[in-house]
Amino acid sequence: MALLDKYPATLTAKTAEHLLRRTMFGATRADITALTGKSIDAALDALLKDQTAPAPPVDPTTGQTWVNDTVQSSNDGQYINYMKAWWLGLMATQPISITEKMTLFWHNHFASARSVVNDTRYLYKQNVLLRKNALGNFKTLAREISIDPAMLRYLNGNRNTKASPQENYARELQELFTIGKGPEISAGNYTTYTEQDVRTAARALTGWTDNATTVTAVFNLNQHDTADKQFSAAYQNTIIKGRNTATAGMDELNDLLDMIFRQNATSEYICRKLYRFFVNFEVTPTIESEVIVPLGKTLRDNNFEIKPVLRQLLGSTHFFDNNIIGAMIKAPLDLIIGMVRQMQITIPNITNQLAFYYSYFDSLRPLATTLQQDVFELPNVAGWSAYYQEPLYYQIWINSATMPPRANLGNTLINGWTLTNRATGATMRVTFDSLVFLQQFPNPEDPNKVIDNLTQNFFAIDLTSEQKDELLTKVLLPNLPAYEWTVEWNDYMKTPNDAQKKALIKAKLDALIKYMMLIAEYQIT
């Protein structure tokens, strides 16, 4: 059976959860229920459905957006935090859809950083572009990102002139965004392109700049190199004809991308990145020949539309292989947003609690930053190193600096914290009521069922019976007989308003959930 054969079985709660965890940020019980019993096609229909564009971020103190301002506001340094909160909010509250995860995939792929671009309006526009094309056409996206105002700033495409070409974008376009760099087979020859191709591509891309009033790209013919551009044998010695018209910049960009996308290496490169983002880091020769190469062909056969590739990859028997489930380490946003969703924490309402809504996600933002996944602030042009840096890959997310704060997250969410409305000074507690949470599972009075149900809810892989036993006897009920739980639970249910009884049993349950969230098993997905 080939690895990309369609997964034949109906989704169970476990396989539905695997699909949801990988394509979204954690899985809620409602989403798992919705996909359980569905065929893989039906599940992917739901996940791959086009979504309407979300409303733009606003300043929660005024309720107004700034994204269409014609002048950068002096509050821009605050707006970037609102925009980060806005995106984390979209991740946490989206319906069943791969859109936000794919938008994050493209954000990692076409990296950017506020510290370089320096204008939140630009980054908003880029985020809209990525989301609009998240499930669209790779070649279209590559074209639009090449003249995206934020990208023009980030990689200095706006400073690339015929008199002194600036090769920053031309290099990364090839090395990281499209064809990918192969082995250096001789000086300056990276198999898929050469150093000379970098310089030549830079010439084809001369003349673009950005307009900070309209936040758009502008082409200046008088800064454009109108001579022909001759590429190396890696590109079959292609010549891009130099143009001298108002559309020269776009025409030559299209020619350049046509040349790059003609190479099979380009479609295979992006499929390898999708594989590492959604499936596993390890691209063995078997994975290369049985997954990457055929996916690349699917991409080309479909004129670079992304959906058919995602459908084939996420709907494959390989994706549901026992060795794939749990093979990834949760990226910080998988961990943080996933935790919020798994715990069904009540998020302030965006309509009538706007300030608290923003304040809630603004308080999650520094956690993501500490764990090294700060959106709109990629560490460098290659994106987060967990997706490319051999040999550790996802293990880079976890080290002695990040593991202690990761392990503390459960504690933070269970203990809750206070949100403040900056404008009015009003406060609001966000909490997690483990007792309410537990009641949605059957048999909350049975301690073994409690362990079973919570284990299933929180972990990507099953724990062994010894591990469950330890959770029961050492964490939930240390030095107590198992029936103690049943007695206390029934007591509490009889008098749910008895604060003392409630506190007693809640402390036990909180301790169990905190422990579950700090063990290594919780870190994988």
Add this chain to the structure above:
Amino acid sequence: MKRRDFIRGATAVALPLSLSGYSARAMGLSPMLESLAELTAQADRYLVLIQLAGGNDGINTVIPLDQMSTYNSLRSNIALPENKVLKLTNATGLHPSMVGMKSLYDAGNLAVVQGVTYPTSNFSHFRSTDVWMSGSDYNEYLSTGWAGRYLDNQFPNYPGSYPNASMPDPLAIQISSTPALVLKGSVPMGINLQDPEAFNRLVSGTSVNGFTTTPDTAAGKQITYIRQVQAQSEVYAKVIQKANASAKNLATYTAAGVNPLADQLAIVARLIAGGLKTRVYMVTLGGFDTHNQQVNATDHTIGTHAVLLARLSEAMTSFQQDLKLMKMDDKVLGMTFSEFGRRVGSNGSSGTDHGSAAPVFVFGKAVKGGIIGANPSLTNLDNGNLKMQYDFRQIYASILKQWFGTSSSEYSAVLSKDFTQLPLIQGSTSVAEEQQTFATNGIRVQNYPNPVSTSTTFEYTLPYTSRVRLIVVDAQGHAVTTMDEQQAAGSYSINFNTASLASGAYTYRLETERGWASGKMIVAR
């Protein structure tokens, strides 16, 4: 006396002939002094690696004052005014913002190694960073770092049997939340942290006991890794906190939060003074990818690059002063590295694109201060890039042997080839000593005819297999041509075309791994 086996049989592949075109000071150690250095090597010698991430513009860091007209014409929009450059010698100076490092140089605590890169340099940030960190050839892919391999060799069976009485402390510490390849051995050999106090506080709240079983799947491998990180964090958090708390910085650093490198080095100094036996520290200063506006348009001595170099200089100077006051300065050696230098000619946006060779700084009380190598030629270029003068692994080799006193077998666990050492540490030989040594080794070189018209022949006998460089230097000290290749023992006659040389006096030098010899010739037509 132990005799060094410089060439390890099969690994001695023939190097391609390259014309690197630079003069070079004699290098290498006399066998006697080398073994003395080895004898005095002690366990309490520490190394601090400073990564300048992004690719530092070497030519605006160490300015070739002997080529100012070329310099000014190739980079007029970023050129530093000659009268502002901090002169180290008549021919060489530092960027105006490197006042502190100038004083380190004057005190003999700073060595500048010119023109460092590797053959067939790669212009990708990511690949070139991997090459530098792993210590590989351009076409060799290693999944471990050079310092990681050194630590793996020195501390076998890490982490299983550590900490122990002889090594109670972390082997390496990186002040960052993203582990670097350079410290990766068979496992990551270092502890990552941002702040010793917070590290201990967080770790103490997340202690995990129990779970040891793992499934035999990819998920199981991740779980094992995560548990290892948890255990290592817990084991070392206390010793790190204790060391940090027991020491105070005695020198003044830039105010916290302003200069990230100073913040990191202040922690390193405390940990060293606090008594940690940690062998290697790693810190990073980012932002060197100066494609765009690396200088202020009207005053080239200020701007992005000036700020970065000021940070480097201030942090290094405070650190060195701190160590001196702590009386630890004879135990610590530091070195900077960056993935590449930048293009000689600037681009149109007052910046520089990716280049190749650049200077490396080695600092510390034990350092043999001075400049190693000649100014790079700004005219004799490889496709616009500086030519290699020294392989970066010559510096690693020198540190391993002269600083850490590794034996031959220990050395070969780190670097698979021999690299000619540079006299970086005091106690390595002076030029005069080397000359004497080489006289004893019996190397002679001569040329005929002399005076020379249009060609001459160099003759020499090589008593051993060695990498051999033959360098011809004009009266101004510029190397005009170089032969560089691996040669077997035997007699050689090298024909040398002098038709393009101006009339005048030249010196030539034959360098081998065990000695060098020189002569003079006159070109007269």
